[in-house]
Amino acid sequence: xxxxxxxxxxxxxxxxxxxxxxxxxxxxxxxxxxxxxxxxxxxxxxxxxxxxxxxxxxxxxxxxxxxxxxxxxxxxxxxxxxxxxxxxxxxxxxxxxxxxxxxxxxxxxxxxxxxxxxxxxxxxxxxxxxxxxxxxxxxxxxxxxxxxxxxxxxxxxxxxxxxxxxxxxxxxxxxxxxxxxxxxxxxxxxxxxxxxxxxxxxxxxxxxxxxxxxxxxxxxxxxxxxxxxxxxxxxxxxxxxxxxxxxxxxxxxxxxxxxxxxxxxxxxxxxxxxxxxxxxxxxxxxxxxxxxxxxxxxxxxxxxxxxxxxxxxxxxxxxxxxxxxxxxxxxxxxxxxxxxxxxxxxxxxxxxxxxxxxxxxxxxxxxxxxxxxxxxxxxxxxxxxxxxxxxxxxxxxxxxxxxxxxxxxxxxxxxxxxxxxxxxxxxxxxxxxxxxx
Ligand SMILES: [Fe+2]
Numbered sequence: 001x002x003x004x005x006x007x008x009x010x011x012x013x014x015x016x017x018x019x020x021x022x023x024x025x026x027x028x029x030x031x032x033x034x035x036x037x038x039x040x041x042x043x044x045x046x047x048x049x050x051x052x053x054x055x056x057x058x059x060x061x062x063x064x065x066x067x068x069x070x071x072x073x074x075x076x077x078x079x080x081x082x083x084x085x086x087x088x089x090x091x092x093x094x095x096x097x098x099x100x101x102x103x104x105x106x107x108x109x110x111x112x113x114x115x116x117x118x119x120x121x122x123x124x125x126x127x128x129x130x131x132x133x134x135x136x137x138x139x140x141x142x143x144x145x146x147x148x149x150x151x152x153x154x155x156x157x158x159x160x161x162x163x164x165x166x167x168x169x170x171x172x173x174x175x176x177x178x179x180x181x182x183x184x185x186x187x188x189x190x191x192x193x194x195x196x197x198x199x200x201x202x203x204x205x206x207x208x209x210x211x212x213x214x215x216x217x218x219x220x221x222x223x224x225x226x227x228x229x230x231x232x233x234x235x236x237x238x239x240x241x242x243x244x245x246x247x248x249x250x251x252x253x254x255x256x257x258x259x260x261x262x263x264x265x266x267x268x269x270x271x272x273x274x275x276x277x278x279x280x281x282x283x284x285x286x287x288x289x290x291x292x293x294x295x296x297x298x299x300x301x302x303x304x305x306x307x308x309x310x311x312x313x314x315x316x317x318x319x320x321x322x323x324x325x326x327x328x329x330x331x332x333x334x335x336x337x338x339x340x341x342x343x344x345x346x347x348x349x350x351x352x353x354x355x356x357x358x359x360x361x362x363x364x365x366x367x368x369x370x371x372x373x374x375x376x377x378x379x380x381x382x383x384x385x386x387x388x389x390x391x392x393x394x395x396x397x398x399x400x401x402x403x404x405x406x407x408x409x410x411x412x413x414x415x416x417x418x419x420x421x422x423x424x425x426x427x428x429x430x431x432x433x434x435x436x437x
Pocket of ligand 1: 230233234299313317422
């Protein structure tokens with residue numbers, strides 16, 4: 001290498017080191033503020049109904065709360081399959097009228113949310129039931145909150161923008177993934193840029209959720225895998241977060257344990273109702289865990305992969321997760337070892353293992369699970385020219401929102417992106433990642 005190149009390279013490195021030092025200082029200050037805030041901010045919990053009669057119980061609660069006309073938010077596929085009937089039949093039996101909005105698309109935009117809001121207002125609805133996956137529930141949260149506050153959904157983007165309560169909101173998740181029915185946030189996509197915009201407010205937490213395994217049994221295997229790994233990622237990122245506490249640890253460990261045990265069953269046999277129910281509850285627990293502990297680089301990078309390349313959220317998490325476990329391996333060694341023991345991954349032969357060995361074992365088990373549920377680590381269409389912007393946006397999401405155990409400079413994120421691209425390019429042509437659902 002010539003002297004000029006060496007000098008230029010060392011200049012670049014020192015500039016990046018300086019940028020990283022200031023990024024680190026800002027990120028750590030924000031993380032401390034988030035922790036202080038999470039300790040004093042009460043986050044409501046939805047009433048949880050579980051089992052084959054969960055929808056009836058949810059409707060009973062809604063009726064007892066005085067709802068007269070219900071706005072049902074779903075998507076066209078679920079509506080065509082007749083999934084909302086489990087709720088609407090019960091409402092009809094009890095003489096409660098309803099209006100169905102089936103216009104939710106994957107990664108719904110403001111236009112979609114505004115259209116639903118207008119229909120709910122025009123129909124005179126006074127309660128909302130969301131029946132669907134994360135996209136449906138997030139859109140319903142925004143509609144219910146906007147109607148309750150007599151404002152436009154865009155005005156709710158950011159932290160604690162709502163002045164009044166949301167319309168009473170009830171959720172029937174049809175996938176076991178986002179845990180959105182338990183969380184205080186909702187994501188809406190910008191119509192033009194497709195970047196995701198976030199609204200966070202404790203008033204957004206739904207009043208109740210029904211986890212009905214019979215509704216989830218029709219979920220295809222690849223969606224079961226993607227959404228199930230999303231649950232595991234919520235649990236692991238919440239567990240490794242610097243803002244984790246005893247309460248979030250309980251829910252994160254419960255969710256992780258359940259996914260390791262039941263996701264292979266739900267993936268292998270969709271009609272295994274016990275596995276479906278356990279995964280539904282795990283998704284809910286994952287949501288409770290990250291409500292306070294937050295997430296990390298896996299989600300920050302996965303959100304960008306979704307925005308740029310249209311890859312499904314859970315699949316993007318599954319692809320990024322092993323890289324971030326490796327990144328955090330040293331800083332989170334003790335925590336990962338503790339989790340391995342807590343979720344019963346460790347057998348009698350490993351009682352004398354070091355924390356390092358147990359952390360490695362946990363990471364190996366996660367990799368094994370990803371393979372068992374058929375995660376193909378491919379992102380189609382990755383362009384190196386996008387990596388600068390992706391790294392910048394992911395780093396911003398981390399510093400704005402999360403308290404991660406290990407911070408990395410932008411070059412570290414770009415390095416991970418390059419490794420994902422290389423691995424994707426090396427896969428045979430017929431291998432494909434699932435598109436967003
Ligand atoms: Fe997620």
